[in-house]
Amino acid sequence: MSDFAHSVVVGGGGAVGGMFTDLLREAGSRTVVVDVTVPAREGGSCLVADVTAPGPELAAALGRADLVLLAVHEAVALRAVAPVTRLMRPGALLADTLSVRTGMAAEVAARAPDVQHVGLNPMFAPSAGLAGRPVAAVVTRDGPGVAALLRLVERGGGRLVRLSAREHDRTTAATQALTHAVVLSFGLALTRLGVDIRTLTATAPPPHQVLLTLLARVLGGRPEVYGEIQWSNPGAASARRALAEALRSFASLIGDDLDSVDSLDLLGGAVGDPRAAAGLDGVFEELRRFLGPGLAVRQESCHELFRTLQRIDDEGETDR
Known part of the structure; x- marks a missing residue:
């Protein structure tokens, strides 16, 4: 009953x-x-x-x-x-x-x-x-x-x-709003690069194939659903700002200047400072600490995911 x-x-x-x-x-x-x-x-x-x-x-x-x-x-x-x-x-x-x-x-x-x-x-x-x-x-x-x-x-x-309600919205701002913003921004960037999708598909290494697959999945949904997540979640704007700031930080670490603004990089060091290039080592270390003990498990899961996309050798794929 x-x-x-x-x-x-x-x-x-x-x-x-x-x-x-x-x-x-x-x-x-x-x-x-x-x-x-x-x-x-x-x-x-x-x-x-x-x-x-x-x-x-x-x-x-x-x-x-x-x-x-x-x-x-x-x-x-x-x-x-x-x-x-x-x-x-x-x-x-x-x-x-x-x-x-x-x-x-x-x-x-x-x-x-x-x-x-x-x-x-x-x-x-x-x-x-x-x-x-x-x-x-x-x-x-x-x-x-x-x-x-x-x-x-x-x-x-x-x-x-x-x-709790607050925990939920803070978490989904990262798991949904941020994730969707990353995937759709990746797609928009491809359209602005003027690359041919057939050439991309023919030459793409597994990480790029995964991103294309994620983009295709999102595009199979309804825009109003994804829009509601972005508009209604009180933490979504902060998530998008964090994404934009992270991209600027990454660009400055490799000596680029996205906005031609002479400002301090979020991760330390001025924009365009040659010393900042070495900071990528620090970023990798920070992110490895963030993922913690689950890092190795996720790396293995990614390897298995790649194997479903195409037959690959074990050598060299982690660097592409």
Whole structure:
């Protein structure tokens, strides 16, 4: 028997909402999917409604639900907190799948402080499947419903990583906003170099092939999803500034001057100072310390990744 006899998934027609809908139904929950249009996967059984202004049918579904999960954009989820929680029965759980946590945590604390709430952010594309994948979990108000939903995610194979709202946003600013900025900036740089993609593909060593592959993966997604991560995460701007500053630092270490500005390099030494070239040794050492004991494991993982791209000899690849 499911811990959630009745559940409502708002945005269940999307990839993330659909993943949680399947998880709940497989556990025996009678799950109502709510969306603004009827998704093909629901075969016409979807409740078409606006969650920010629930009508009678949606209000009834929310009133009998043990769990209401919001798998919608942040702006919609924030507007939905007050009207949805007013209709939820005592003891029911509110959950959401937002990729930014601090705003939602504050809204729930202000509008529904007595309602159990947990945010679940799948750190992977839903098409990859839940098994073995990390799911960031941020508990705003704990309770038996929260524990039950977290158990359900673990039974489905998800690997829970529990964080505070602030820890979550600071971490995802690095793992998502920074990563996406690096990959898309790499692609933009290639377009500005005027190189031919066929020539690149034919001559690229494995590290470049991996970056091209990452670029292709990002481009397979929806721009608004990547844009929301950049715009809504409070730490994303700092991550992008750190990236820009790091590039300037790297350029100055090898005697370049990106902005023709006579300023001090972030890692020590003036821009264009020949002595700064030796600083690259220090950068390598600093980064090796940062990666710590996992360095060797990641190096081996990279070697295995390269082997899936092409047959290579063991010699020389680490320098390319």
